[in-house]
Structures are given as C-alpha cells and as structure tokens.
Amino acid sequence: MCSDVLSRLWPVLATVVISVSLSVPVLGDEPTAFSGDRAMALLEHQCDLGPRLPGSPGHAALQDFVEAFADSLGLSFTRLCFDQAMPGDAGVLTLCNLVITCGTGDGQALWLGAHYDTRPKCDLDPDPVKAAQPLPGANDGASGVAVLLHLAEIFAAEPPGRPVVLIFFDGEDSGVSGDLSSWCLGSSRMAARWDDFGSPLAGSRPEGLIVVDMVGERGLDLPYEMMSLQTSGGWLEALYTRAAEMELRAFRPEPGRFVYDDHAPFIEQGIRAVDLIDMDFPEWHTAGDVPAVCDPASLEEVGRLLADVAYRPLD
Numbered sequence: 157m158c159s160d161v162l163s164r165l166w167p168v169l170a171t172v173v174i175s176v177s178l179s180v181p182v183l184g185d186e187p188t189a190f191s192g193d194r195a196m197a198l199l200e201h202q203c204d205l206g207p208r209l210p211g212s213p214g215h216a217a218l219q220d221f222v223e224a225f226a227d228s229l230g231l232s233f234t235r236l237c238f239d240q241a242m243p244g245d246a247g248v249l250t251l252c253n254l255v256i257t258c259g260t261g262d263g264q265a266l267w268l269g270a271h272y273d274t275r276p277k278c279d280l281d282p283d284p285v286k287a288a289q290p291l292p293g294a295n296d297g298a299s300g301v302a303v304l305l306h307l308a309e310i311f312a313a314e315p316p317g318r319p320v321v322l323i324f325f326d327g328e329d330s331g332v333s334g335d336l337s338s339w340c341l342g343s344s345r346m347a348a349r350w351d352d353f354g355s356p357l358a359g360s361r362p363e364g365l366i367v368v369d370m371v372g373e374r375g376l377d378l379p380y381e382m383m384s385l386q387t388s389g390g391w392l393e394a395l396y397t398r399a400a401e402m403e404l405r406a407f408r409p410e411p412g413r414f415v416y417d418d419h420a421p422f423i424e425q426g427i428r429a430v431d432l433i434d435m436d437f438p439e440w441h442t443a444g445d446v447p448a449v450c451d452p453a454s455l456e457e458v459g460r461l462l463a464d465v466a467y468r469p470l471d
C-alpha cells in the first residue's frame with residue numbers, strides 16, 4: 157500500500173489500534189503488566205505508515221498518530237518543531253520532537269526517550285537497489301516508539317506518583333558516517349534547551365533519561381552501552397540490578413559497545429542518561445529491518461523494566 161493511501165486511512169487505523177488498548181491484560185503482581193503483543197501491534201502499525209524519514213508522508217502521519225494517541229488517553233501532548241539544515245544535500249526540513257507527559261505530583265521526573273524518525277536510505281544493504289530505498293525501520297525506530305506508546309497507555313490507566321515524560325525524538329538517523337554532529341539532531345536541540353521557559357522538560361533536574369533504541373530484535377541482547385557506563389554508571393548498574401531481580405534475561409551486565417545516540421546530548425548538558433540498545437543487529441540499516449525480525453518477547457522485557465522503574469525509582 158502506498159503512503160498516500162495510508163495517510164488517508166490513518167484515522168481509521170488509529171481508531172482500531174486505540175480500541176485495542178481496552179484489552180491490555182493485567183498479569184502477575186507487577187503494578188500494571190506490559191504486553192509484548194500490544195507493543196508489537198504498535199510497532200507494526202508504524203511500519204504500515206511507510207518509511208518515517210523526515211519530510212515524508214509516513215513521518216507526518218506518525219506525528220499525527222502520536223498526538224491522537226495521547227489525546228485519546230487524556231495525556232498532555234506537546235509538539236516542539238524547528239527548522240534544521242539536514243546532512244548531505246537534503247536541504248532544510250522542519251523537525252519536531254514530540255512529548256507526552258504522564259504521572260502525578262511534583263516529585264523527581266523520569267524521562268524516557270526513543271527516536272521516531274527512520275533512516276532515509278538502507279545504506280548498509282548489499283543490494284544496491286535496496287540500498288537506495290528508505291529504511292522500513294521496524295527495529296531501528298518503531299521498536300522504541302512502540303514501547304513508549306504502550307507505556308503511555310499503562311501510565312494513563314495507573315498514573316505513576318511522579319512525572320514521567322515520554323520523549324519521541326526526531327532526526328536521530330539521518331546522519332553521515334564520520335560526522336557525529338549529523339546524528340541525533342532532535343535530541344541535540346532539545347538537550348541544549350531542556351530548561352527553557354515553556355519546555356515540557358523544564359523544572360527540577362530529573363532522575364535521568366533512559367533511551368531505548370533497537371530493542372525489538374529477536375533474541376535481544378543488551379550489554380552495557382559504554383558511554384552510559386562511563387558517565388552514568390551507578391544508575392545504569394542499578395537499572396541492570398532491577399532487571400536481574402525481575403529475571404529479564406536480555407539485560408547482560410557486561411561491557412558492550414560505545415554508541416553515540418540520543419542520550420549523548422543530554423549527558424553533554426550534565427543530565428544523567430543511559431541508552432538501552434542492541435547494536436548486534438544483522439539487519440541494521442538494511443531493507444531487512446522489518447517486523448518479521450522483531451519479537452514481542454523482546455519488547456516486553458524492556459517495557460516491563462521501564463514500567464517498574466517509573467513506579468519504583470532506582471535511587
């Protein structure tokens with residue numbers, strides 16, 4: 157199906173997806189259970205919108221979907237847009253970070269983030285025809301967003317006793333190799349101005365930011381991301397201790413790779429921030445990054461941990 161048809165259908169699709177939210181199961185003795193199947197449906201819905209590269213119909217449709225989703229849950233939504241000179245010869249585009257605010261009270265906030273844009277090209281695909289096409293972005297993009305959207309449903313039904321801010325970053329994945337400044341454009345903009353008057357992040361310093369990126373892969377493996385460990389190590393270790401208590405097998409407390417991701421600009425601003433990312437993904441930046449290589453069980457492990465941390469702070 158082409159993107160134009162999907163953009164006309166999205167309100168219908170949104171109604172279908174949102175209506176399913178009423179059947180989120182409650183399991184075990186966790187405050188509210190996170191359903192991997194529900195998150196997987198939200199991942200697939202994003203892919204049905206088409207590639208979400210900045211400036212595309214799918215990108216605009218997903219922005220509208222996130223807003224309608226927040227509205228349907230009665231949660232506060234903010235769209236923070238700015239003009240950005242894009243890497244390469246892509247010109248100036250309008251990028252928008254999206255923010256959903258959950259929780260109650262004025263305690264120390266928790267920020268949870270994921271990028272919703274997808275890469276303009278499958279540049280690591282060995283097939284030159286596919287390499288010129290935009291990334292489907294099931295794992296690299298949709299997985300983190302799916303986790304955050306399902307958390308919004310859970311937090312709307314059972315509000316955490318402190319502010320929890322869900323941040324959907326734009327412009328993470330349009331970068332060029334060898335130039336760090338061409339990546340993480342939305343988070344860089346947001347981090348530099350997080351405490352400006354009018355920002356939904358402004359106020360007291362948060363407990364920290366947890367970024368989730370590429371967390372949907374089958375057989376998810378999450379060793380420590382090294383920038384997180386080096387700058388926010390105590391908090392990261394506390395997060396992994398919590399995961400071990402919950403018997404979540406994807407979280408492996410051993411050194412992994414150093415990744416420049418949406419947490420980095422916040423670390424540069426003195427905000428504690430960690431990145432949960434599985435960089436050992438064979439389909440990374442290829443046309444094979446589709447829902448079939450993702451697994452509800454992976455999304456569920458990550459979502460359960462983040463929900464638990466929202467209700468029971470690590471510190």
Ligand SMILES: [Zn+2]
Pocket residue numbers: 275296329441
């Ligand atoms: Zn990427």
